[in-house]
Amino acid sequence: MFDRISSVAARLSPWLIIGGLAYAALFVQVDGATGTMRQPLAESRDLFFGGAAADGRLWFVGQAGAVLSMDGQSRQWERSQLQPVANLQGIAASGAGVLVAVGNGGRLWVRDKGGQWTSQSLPVGDVGNKLIDVAFLDGHFWVVGEMGALFRADADGTNWTRLRDAVDVAFNRVRPGPDGSIWVAAEFGHLLHSRDGGVSWSSVQLGNESLQSIAFAGEEGVVVGNRGQAFRSADGGKSWQPVPAFTTEHLYDVVARQGGWLVAGDRGALFSASRAAAHWRPLAPEGSGKRYRTGLLAVQEGDVLIGSGIGLLDNEGNYRAWPAEAAR
Amino acid sequence: MKKLIDLASAVSSFAIRNRVGVCVAIALVTLFFGACLTHLDVRTRFGDMVPHDHPYVKVHQKYQENFAASNRVTILVRSLDGDIFKLPVLREIQRITYELQKVHGVNPLQITSLASKKLKRVDASSEGIETRPMMWPDLPKTQVEIDALRQAVLNNPMVYGLYVDAELKSALIQVDFYDQLVDYGKIFPQVQAILDASPAKAQVSLHLVGEPILYGWVAHYLGETVAISLLSLVSMLVLLFAISRTWRGMLLPLLAGIVSATWALGIGSLLGYNFDPLVIVVAFIITARAFSHSVQLVTRFDDLAVGESIEPRRAAEQSMRELFRPGMLGLYADAGAVLCVILTPIPMMHKVAIIGAVWVMTISVSAVILTPVLLSWVKRPDRYIHPLRLDAVLSAFTKPATWVATSRARYAVAPVMLVLLAGLLFEATHITVGDASDGSPILWRDSPFNRDSALINGMYPGSEQMFIAVEGKAPDALKQPEVLDWMQRFSRYMERQAGIGGSVSLADIVVEIRRNLHEGNPRYRELGADAGENGELVSFYMQGADPDDLNQFSDVPFQNGAVTLFFRDHKGETLRHAIHNGKQFIADNPMPQAEAKLAGGVLGITAAVNEILLRDQIEAIALAFLVVVLCCLVVYRSSVSGVFFIVPVLISNVATFAYMAWHGIGMSISTLPVVALGIGLGVDYAFYIVDAIKEHLEKHPEASPTDAVRQSLGSAGRGVILTALTLAAGVLLWSGSSLRFQAEMGILIGLWLMASAFTSLFVMPSLALVFKPDFIFGNPVRNAASSAENGRLEPHIQRGIA
Structure with a gap:
């Protein structure tokens, strides 16, 4: 019996081996799957x-609805995408931790204290409807954008009110000034400010190039804009003097830092100056x-540098890409 | 069986009787094919490596005129001190760019660098977008102009990061060659000469990569390859001479190898086939077969003429007659196995299969006939050329093999073999399909090419490309925001994969133009709201641009476009993941306006080859086994003989694949010919050993199986180990090659030969004596009698299996 079985097995074995290989040739595939x-x-x-700090976290927003946030304590990063997907242009936080992010198409997102994002649209036109910046000033959220968009809301991001009629000027940045004043850097050299909570507005013309940002430290202020132009004020914005040109790059933002100013712009432009804003020093941290x-x-x-990537320029002048994996 | 024996008798009798005529005829044919060798085309052809029926290749072929660069050379000009914005460095970029126009086969419209017309400055003004060449036709003359150039580079993401690195310390020059004019043997030295003539060696270092350069290096080492081939040949002859101690023992295998090679290559030349320098090691596999068969005949002749004092002419005829069956069986099985490779849909494999099969079959003349015919002229077979007896070397292998087979140790052989086989099989499953390492596996890791490749891949998104075609359903489909948005999302998704350094598409152009129209503000680096706006943006770009400037991204009606992915390596795993991820994204993100298709470019083709490699390799092995079984069925009328002779093939294949996995040698288009031809390599040694047992029992019916095995190992086994040692020693010299591929293949073939020989010597005789198959030992009665005679076999296996 055993002999017969072994004999049959021996006769069949070459065909079984060949059949097995044929099956493998037909059906075995190298798996390239790695999951999503x-x-x-x-x-x-x-x-x-744009970026903002709230409740011990840092928040950054950008294209394709990207929201990146870091816990200040644990340094843990999280990334999410706001829906509906749109390019996000700015973000701001109230003292109570409410976040407002603004983006293209007149759309904004409010994150309540429970961490829930809700989206809504502000009344803007069909064209030129990008909301560019948002700030929390004087107990209100303020939003500026293309076509002279200027909106104000309550501290919880509700009750949005349009404060100015549409005009073919893009409002690029809204920032606080001294004594509760509100400042808006805008296209074509327009610099707007209100000293009565947005009821009335005054305008200053600083050249013809677009103004991109403004910052104050007490009574001293700096405005920066395209083609490297910058202006400074030592009297709370009552008068502005042009700063001698130190770059031809577009400058997109300025912040007051310890004892001076930091401005950033195109093609890696990064300059610092003392409070007098007279002498600007280029920075090129490795x-x-x-x-x-x-x-x-x-x-x-x-100071956190926000742009094509995020990184920290620490107080010693060293640069560190954030999050760490961005350094690859 | 009787017919085969009659045929062997008739052929051997005829050949010896007409030995002069046979020799003259073979000489004339050899001379004819030798003359044909003068037209042999020794070079690598890219088209030979393309599996034309694969869907990726069809995409590649449909769009290669626009989107693919099959023959791209990339030159890195790296400033040794600071950034590249200095006149000597810029002048060097311009010099190389202009000189490249003179290189053989160059497509002058596809030279891209800061000094060519193709890289543009994009400036926005109140009148629209102005595009003009970065640095063509003139170099900047003043520091102000140099600074402006630097700003222009930084302002254009299609240049900054892609053609100038992020630190501004280097620039790339890329050049494409016409497919039909590409000649790697000319391109490499001509481009290298341009770099060698650099007048700015103190200011820049120059680095060179690309497929034409890679195969140019292969052609560059052709002289060394030939030298190693000759050295291998000489070493093999020296070993043959030293061990056989006769001129015939050295010269007749050599002659068999030369005649076979001349015939096969001559036929290949007549068929218009080129001979790829990379597959030169393949010649050694087949020459190994020619040597093997010839050595077997010489060894058998010596046994008869010297050992049994048979007159040389009769001894030659008898050798031929006795070895005709195993010899022809081995050759048919080998040729059949090689021919199975023709099913692989790659032209190079078709050529390898046809030439390989022809080459193997020529051995039936060069060794099976010519060797005994020439042996018939030996006057004094017992005369040795030198007194040094090296039989001990052979005995060191044959004696242990005999001991294993004839002692109780033979019962341990099958289990040990199974355990070993399982272990090797486990290791073999880890083999990488596709390239297993960074850089090119053809060259050593520290070769200039691989160093340059690593440098460029570290500074730029990647030197090798794959494109994904986006086929619109109507003209202007590519201007639709949904299609452009799909391209952007696809790029984003694919760039998550570590091996992909970046990507470009028409969407990247559109967003850049829009940003420039908004004073360069990055907040406006986004698509237009509708097809009309996107069309206007493209029109802005085309102002001042050449008509073919968008060729890489779109066809003229903007119906079909491409997303080009840059890869940092071309490892099999990287490509498989990319293809998988690409397919998944396409499936998850359907477009109403267009259809996305994978995958063109050099890496698209490589991915296609990788996809068919494993399937075809297994298929070829299965068919090779089938050929072995069918040959055995025809000759021995026994399917058991089939499984018996599969054993050495299985062991040698599994051992070789395990070695490849262990040493990180990927299964690629380059290794495929070697692996394919090696499939049947193990079987002919086994045929000789087993047939010698059978032959002995047929001649001496009273002999016991163990005597027959002893006799077989002493005669055929000697030939097996002599051939294996000689050839392995020869091919191992390849390990000194400047081409990593040839060195690894040399070791691989050496391993294959040794694994086959050891299996034939140590495994087959033991299996024969343990299982006592009828096709070797005949009827069970005699076996029982013989076994009772030596009294050592277990009762249940004395019966044998049919």
Whole structure:
């Protein structure tokens, strides 16, 4: 019996081996599956435009609805995408931790204290409807954008009111000034300010180039804009003097830092100056690159540079890409 | 069986009787094919490596005129001190750019660098977008102009990061060659000469990569390859001479190898086939077969003429007659196995299969006939050329093999073999399909090419490309925001993969133009709201641009476009992941206006090859096994003989694949010919050993199986180990090659030969004696009698299996 079985097995075995290989040739495949690629914290195509600090976290927003946030204590990063997907241009936080992010198409998102984002649209036109910046000033959220968009809301991000009629001027940045004043840097050299909570507005013409940002430290202020132009004021914005040209790059943002100013712009432009804003010194911290930066966010450890990537310029002048994996 | 024996008798009798005529005929044919060798085309053809029926290749072929660069050379000009914005460095970029126009086969419209017309400054003004060349036709003359150039580079993401690195310390020059004119043997030395003539060596370092350069290096080492081939040949002859101690023992295998090679290559030349220098090691595999068969005949002749004092002419005829069956069986099985490779849909494999099969079959003349015919002229077979007896070397292998087979140790052989086989099989499953390491596996890791490749891939998104075609359903489909947005999202998604350094598409142009129209403000680096706006943006770009400037991104009606992915390596795993991820994204994100198709470019083709490699390799092995089984069925009328002779093939294949996995040698288009031809390599040694057992029992029916095995190992086994040692020693010299591929293949073939030989010597005789198959030992009655005679076999296996 055993002999017969072994004999049959021996006769069949070559055909079984060949059949097995034929099956393998037909059906065995090298598996390239890795599952859905996870969303990395940083992507090479990231373009960030705004940042804010709230409740011990830092928040950054950018193109394709990207929201990147870091816990200040644990240094843990999180990334999410706001829906509906749109390019986000700015973000601001109230003292109570409510966040408002603004973006293209007149759309804004409010994150309540429970961490829930809700989206809504502001009444803007069909064209030129980008909301560019948002700030929390004097107990209200303020939003500016294309076509002279200027909106104000309550501290919880509700009850949005349009404060000015549409005009073919883009409002690029809204920032606080001394004594509760509100300042708006705008296209074509327009600098608007209100000293009565937005009821009435005055305008100053500072050249013809677009003004991109403004910052105050007490009575001293600096305005920056395209083609490297900058202006300073030592009297709370009552008068402005042009700063001698120190660059031809577009300058997109300015912040007051300890004892001076920091401005950032196109092609890696990064300059610092003392409070007098007379002499500007170029900075080129290693690893910071030469791509653009549209936003600056002052934090305790230094200043966060926001643009094609995010990084910290610490108080010692060293640059560190954020999150760490962005350094690859 | 009787017919085969009759045929062997008739052929051997005829050949010896007409030995002069046979020799003259073979000489004339050899001379004819030798003359044909003068037209042999020794070079690598890219088209030979393309599996034309694969869907990726069809995409590649459909769009290669626009989107693919099959023959791209990339030159890195790296400033040794600071950034590249200095006149000597810029002048060097311009010099190389202009000189490249003179290189053989260059497509002058596809030279891209800061000094060519193709890289543009994009300036926005109140009148629209102005595009003009970065640095063509003139170099900047003043520091102000140099600064302006630097700003222009930084302002254009299609240049900054892609053609000038992020630190501004280097610039790339890329050049494409016409497919039909590409000649790697000319391109490499001409481009290298341009770099060698650099007048700015103190200011810049120059680095060179690309497929034409890679195969140019292969052609560059052709002289060394030939030298190693000759050295291998000489070493093999020296070993043959030293061990056989006769001129015939050295010269007749050599002659068999030369005649076979001349015939096969001559036929290949007549068929218009080129001979790829990379597959030169393949010649050694087949020459190994020619040597093997010839050595077997010489060894058998010596046994008869010297050992049994048979007159040389009769001894030659008898050798031929006795070895005709295993010899032809081995050759048919080898040729059939090689021919199975023709099913692989790659032209190079078709050529390898046809030439390989022809080459193997020529051995039936060069060794099976010519060797005994020439042996018939030996006057004094017992005369040795030198007194040094090296039989001990051979005995060191044959004696242990005999001991294993004839002692109780033979019962341990099958289990040990199974355990070993399982272990090797486990290791073999880890083999990488596709390239297993960074850089090119053809060259050593520290070769200039691989160093340059690593440098460029570290500074730039990647030197090798794959494109994904986006086929619109109507003209202007590519201007639709949904299609452009899909391209952007696809790029974003694919760039998450670590091996992909970046990507470009028409969407990247559109967003850049829009940004420039908004005073360069990055907040406006986004798509237009509708197809009309996107069309206007493209029109702005085309102002002042050449008509073919968008060729890389779109066809003229903007219906079909491409997303080009830059890869930092071309490892099999990287490509498989990219293809998988690409397919997944396409499936998850359908477009109403267009359809995305994978995958063109050099890496698209490589991915296609990788996809068919494993399937075709297994298919070829299965068919090779089938050929072995069918040959055995025809000759031995026994399917058991099939499984018996599959054993050495299985062991040698599995051992070789395990070695490849262990040493990180990927299964690629380059290794495929070697692996394919090696499939049947193990079987002919086994045929000789087993047939010698059978032959002995047929001649001496009273002999015991163990005597037959002893006799077989002493005669055929000697030939097997002599051939294996000689050839392995020869091919191992390849390990000194400047081409990593040839060095690894040399070791691989050496391993293959040794694994086959050891299996034939140590495994096959033991299996024969343990299982006592009827096709070797005949009827069970005699086996039982013989076994009772030596009294050592277990009762249940004395019966044998049919």
